Amino acid sequence: MARVEEKNPADEVYWLEQALHGDADGFMHLIELYQKPVYNLCYRMLGNREDAEDAAQETFLRAYHHLQKYDRNRAFATWLLSIAAHHCIDQLRKNRVHLVSIEDLGLGDISDPLPNPERKVVQKDEQQKVQKILLQLSELDRAAIIFYYWYDMTYEEISETLHLSLSSVKSRLHRARKEMAIRWLEQNPSTRIEVGRKRYETPVI
Amino acid sequence: MRHRLFEEWLFSQDDLNSAQKDLLDKHKQNCQRCQSLEAAWNEVSLYMEEQDWMAPDEDFGQRWQSRLKQYKVMEQQKHAYWAFLLTSGGALIFGIPFLISIFTTSPLLEMWSFFYRVSSLVETIQRWLSFLLMIFQPLGVLIPSALGIGIGFTVWGSMLLWLILMRRLHLIGSDKNGRE
Incomplete structure (x- = not known):
């Protein structure tokens, strides 16, 4: 979980200890530390900002109420993300038919190091497509993909977080990759022709 | 292959x-x-x-704190509601036979006469006591006296708890309104 561990572990341990001793400020610091990973997970799972905000808030509320049940042998981030993932899965199962607005898929926060407007438009468009495809996966497959590609989790960490067996994680990832590739191919039939050329390059005339 | x-x-x-x-x-x-x-x-x-990580809007922590407060008030209201339901249920179980006995034994004319009303009330209380005795006498054989006293204290205790909870909720409500 490279991206999550960018936080200072000493801070986490200190504030976690404070929170476990009933200090509300300690928990507020944990929220500051983990709001982004939790929110990002909720956003990738649910597909819009409003639901993501609600799910992230609920995640921290549940964590606060069950803090005494937290097993110190586990990474706090994994425990927290596990709560978030299960809450999102529950929400998705409650609202099977969930409409995702195109505006919500706008991914307004995408930063672009190169000031190339053409590239920016293409990149945004392609990333919207990827997010749409992601939202078409089943809840658990989606969670597995998000943990693997956004949170750099290992199979073991995903299995611990989603309460799945190792083989189930592998088969879900395998199925999700295949499904995403097939859907991508359906939307971009020219993919194979463009192999070998950089994605933002203009086609060679 | x-x-x-x-x-x-x-x-x-x-x-x-x-x-x-x-x-x-x-x-x-x-x-x-x-x-x-x-x-x-x-x-x-x-x-x-x-794809970059999505971040929540600013003041996520503050929004969470107000949500927590809201949640706590809701929990208190839920507890008070249950306490109210239980004590009201208990009061109804004991109160309905009492009220029925008052209105079924008093003739209309007696209602206008103070003395008759007093005598009727005394009579009703007597009947009520005998009714309670009729219920609790067989129970007294089955339930030991210590347990009976315990049950009595529990009923009174829960009524007291209900009153305290209602008072606290009233104070929280008036405090909140005052701040708003």
Whole structure:
């Protein structure tokens, strides 16, 4: 979980200890530390900002109420993300038919190091497509993909977080990759022709 | 070997041994479908890795704190509601026979006469006591006196608790209104 561990572990341990001793400020610091990973997970799972905000808030509320049940042998981030993932899965199962607005898929926060407007438009468009495809996966497959590609989790960490067996994680990832590739191919039939050329390059005339 | 197997291998290349990888590479050279799928997956995974993390709007923590407060008030209201329901239920169980006995034994004329009303009330209380005695006498045989006293205290205690809870909720409500 490279991206999550960018936080200072000493801070986490200190504030976690404070929170476990009933200090509300300690928990507020944990929220500051983990709001982004939790929110990002909720956003990738649910597909819009409003639901993501609600799910992230609920995640921290549940964590606060069950803090005494937290097993110190586990990474706090994994425990927290596990709560978030299960809450999102529950929400998705409650609202099977969930409409995702195109505006919500706008991914307004995408930063672009190169000031190339053409590239920016293409990149945004392609990333919207990827997010749409992601939202078409089943809840658990989606969670597995998000943990693997956004949170750099290992199979073991995903299995611990989603309460799945190792083989189930592998088969879900395998199925999700295949499904995403097939859907991508359906939307971009020219993919194979463009192999070998950089994605933002203009086609060679 | 069949194409389907290679298509499966394509998406779990980490789990393949070197011989399997060689076979897959050979197959890919001649299979357009596998080439397309691999290229598609490479594109998807690249776009996924490039996507930035979404961050919540500012003051997420403050919004969480107000949500927590709201949640606590809701929990208190829920507890008070249950306490109210239980004590009201208990009061109804004991109160309904009492009220019925008052209104069924008093003639209309007696209602206008103070003395008659007093005598009626006394009579009613007597009947009520005998009614209670009738209920609790057999229970007294079954329930030991210590337990009976315990039950009595519990009933009074829960009524007291209800009153305290209602008072606290009233104070919280008036405090909140005052702040607003």
